[in-house]
Each structure stands twice: as structure tokens, then as C-alpha cells.
Amino acid sequence: MELGDSQRWLTELRNRHAALLKQRREVRFRPSCGCNNQKRQDNDHGSARHRRDGGETGYDFGGERDWIENELVGVYTEYVGRACDPDETYQAQIKKLLLVFEYSIPSRILAEVVGCSAGHARRFEWDAEQQIVREKQWSRKQREHQAPPALAKRVRERDDDRCVRCESTEQTVVHHIDPARQDGPAVMENLAVLCNRCHVIAHGGAVNTGEVIHGSTRQFWAWAEPDARWSALNNEQTTFDVFR
Ligand SMILES: [Zn+2]
Ligand SMILES: [Zn+2]
Ligand SMILES: [Zn+2]
Structure with a gap:
């Protein structure tokens, strides 16, 4: 050639x-x-x-x-x-x-x-x-752990920029509840504001591994809001799908 x-x-x-x-x-x-x-x-x-x-x-x-x-x-x-x-x-x-x-x-x-x-x-x-x-x-x-800025802003507004678990406003981050779903179009339901302390706990002690301690969105909310949202989910089966 x-x-x-x-x-x-x-x-x-x-x-x-x-x-x-x-x-x-x-x-x-x-x-x-x-x-x-x-x-x-x-x-x-x-x-x-x-x-x-x-x-x-x-x-x-x-x-x-x-x-x-x-x-x-x-x-x-x-x-x-x-x-x-x-x-x-x-x-x-x-x-x-x-x-x-x-x-x-x-x-x-x-x-x-x-x-x-x-x-x-x-x-x-x-x-x-x-x-x-x-x-x-x-x-x-590391890259996939970051939500697109516009989406992260909406999540912060929704959650009042407070940790959904302890309500702290210290060093908040937008956390992916189910990391496996990061590849698709990230949806609001898969994101939640956490403070730095709770974020580290959610990742089992080390954020940079990308692993989370919660196997499902239900488990995450049971951990983050044991009283409010978790019981609401248990009582109303129909709302489950929203958080899946
Ligand atoms: Zn917290
Ligand atoms: Zn996270
Ligand atoms: Zn020599």
C-alpha cells in the first residue's frame, strides 16, 4: 500500500x-x-x-x-x-x-x-x-463519583444542603446512593446530600474505593432516615418503586 x-x-x-x-x-x-x-x-x-x-x-x-x-x-x-x-x-x-x-x-x-x-x-x-x-x-x-454540577445543585436545593442523615451542614457532598447507577443518566432519586462524616460511613470508611455499605436504595434510606422515610416506605408499598 x-x-x-x-x-x-x-x-x-x-x-x-x-x-x-x-x-x-x-x-x-x-x-x-x-x-x-x-x-x-x-x-x-x-x-x-x-x-x-x-x-x-x-x-x-x-x-x-x-x-x-x-x-x-x-x-x-x-x-x-x-x-x-x-x-x-x-x-x-x-x-x-x-x-x-x-x-x-x-x-x-x-x-x-x-x-x-x-x-x-x-x-x-x-x-x-x-x-x-x-x-x-x-x-x-473518582470521576464517576461526582454528579454533574447542575444536577448536584438541584439535589442540594432539594435537601436544603443538609446531611439527610444527621442534618449537619458541615462539608456536605452529593452522594450516589447506588454507585452502579452512575453510568446511566443520573437521576435525582439516586442522589442525596451527606455531611463528610456520614459520607465516609456510607462508604464503609474509605470514600475513594467507590464501594458503599448499602446494597439498595431502601437500605440507604433505612440507614439515613430510620424513622421518617423508612417507615413511610414500609407502610406504603406503592411508593417503593419511586426509590428503587
Ligand atoms: Zn451527616
Ligand atoms: Zn458517596
Ligand atoms: Zn565498568
């Missing part, structure tokens, strides 16, 4: 990238004395005798590593400049980069190239086995 110009530059960029990664691997495994004697034991390279015998070449491997990193930044920057729209999201640019170079680019380099924070760049990885770019599990859980 004849490659058009648009594909040729990409192939050249990918080849250059592969060569730089190879070079960096070699630098990493080269002993600090700079000699090429691979048969020596690692600690032999550091011995006084070896240094006297000329093991020290004075070659600056740290400098070579920095040079390679700069070149890699140049390759990624060129790719973004050619293949991404200026208004493309950080996320879209990062996904393209990992996919094209088939490599989990270190987050500090990604951050430098696309101009986002290192924390954001850290959210994605290249899965070499499945040949896909994936968002890391912790990132997905």
Missing part, C-alpha cells in the same frame, strides 16, 4: 520514537562508570581498582538521559501540532498520543506536551496486552 504524505510523517515520527526509547533503555542499563564491559558484576564497576584501570570515561549519562527526554517531548509536541485541533480536550490529546505511540508516556511529559496538570495526565495508560488506551480504575471511580 502506498502511503500518502499524511501517513509518512506519522510513520517517521513513530520510528524516531521507537529509536529514542531503545536508546533510553540502553542508557539505563549501562554502568555508571561508562565502560562497556557487560560481563562484570554490577558492584565490580564501582570498585577503586576498576576506576583506576580506566572504567571512568567521564561520560555524562545523566546528560544523555535528559537529551533523550527532550527529544521525546519534541516528538510528542510535533504530533500534537499536526494531528490535534487547538481546541481539542486534554483528554482527547492524551488518548491519541498513547494510542499512536503505543506507550504509557510518563505523566510529567504528557503534562508538558498538552499543557494539563500531571494529576490529569496520570489518569490514562496504554494497555499493551489489549492494545487500547484506558482510563485507570481509580480515575474512573
Whole structure:
């Protein structure tokens, strides 16, 4: 197949990238004395005798590593400049980069190239086995835990921005009652305001795992409002479906 110009530059960029990664691997495994004697034991390279015998070449491997990193930044920057729209999201640019170079680019380099924070760049990885770019599990859980701002505002209004369990107004959050339902269109019934203390309890002690102690919406309200809403639910079977 004849490659058009648009594909040729990409192939050249990918080849250059592969060569730089190879070079960096070699630098990493080269002993600090700079000699090429691979048969020596690692600690032999550091011995006084070896240094006297000329093991020290004075070659600056740290400098070579920095040079390679700069070149890699140049390759990624060129790719973004050619293949991404200026208004493309950080996320879209990062996904393209990992996919094209088939490599989990270190987050500090990604951050430098696309101009986002290192924390954001850290959210994605290249899965070499499945040949896909994936968002890391912790990132997905963290993101899915946040209700869309407009919806969160409505929930806060409904619940008077007070914890539905203890009525505290301290450090309130909008909590997903059933985390499994976060993927679909999040509905008001699946959200409730909790204070920070109750929120931690609802998540069994650790919010960032995304797990909750309640197996169902009924169980949540039985926990949050044992007297009011729970008894109302028990007496009126017909209202059950509303909270399911
Ligand atoms: Zn040596
Ligand atoms: Zn509370
Ligand atoms: Zn929560």
C-alpha cells in the first residue's frame, strides 16, 4: 500500500520514537562508570581498582538521559501540532498520543506536551496486552463519583444542603446512593446530600474505593432516615418503586 504524505510523517515520527526509547533503555542499563564491559558484576564497576584501570570515561549519562527526554517531548509536541485541533480536550490529546505511540508516556511529559496538570495526565495508560488506551480504575471511580454540577445543585436545593442523615451542614457532598447507577443518566432519586462524616460511613470508611455499605436504595434510606422515610416506605408499598 502506498502511503500518502499524511501517513509518512506519522510513520517517521513513530520510528524516531521507537529509536529514542531503545536508546533510553540502553542508557539505563549501562554502568555508571561508562565502560562497556557487560560481563562484570554490577558492584565490580564501582570498585577503586576498576576506576583506576580506566572504567571512568567521564561520560555524562545523566546528560544523555535528559537529551533523550527532550527529544521525546519534541516528538510528542510535533504530533500534537499536526494531528490535534487547538481546541481539542486534554483528554482527547492524551488518548491519541498513547494510542499512536503505543506507550504509557510518563505523566510529567504528557503534562508538558498538552499543557494539563500531571494529576490529569496520570489518569490514562496504554494497555499493551489489549492494545487500547484506558482510563485507570481509580480515575474512573473518582470521576464517576461526582454528579454533574447542575444536577448536584438541584439535589442540594432539594435537601436544603443538609446531611439527610444527621442534618449537619458541615462539608456536605452529593452522594450516589447506588454507585452502579452512575453510568446511566443520573437521576435525582439516586442522589442525596451527606455531611463528610456520614459520607465516609456510607462508604464503609474509605470514600475513594467507590464501594458503599448499602446494597439498595431502601437500605440507604433505612440507614439515613430510620424513622421518617423508612417507615413511610414500609407502610406504603406503592411508593417503593419511586426509590428503587
Ligand atoms: Zn565498568
Ligand atoms: Zn451527616
Ligand atoms: Zn458517596
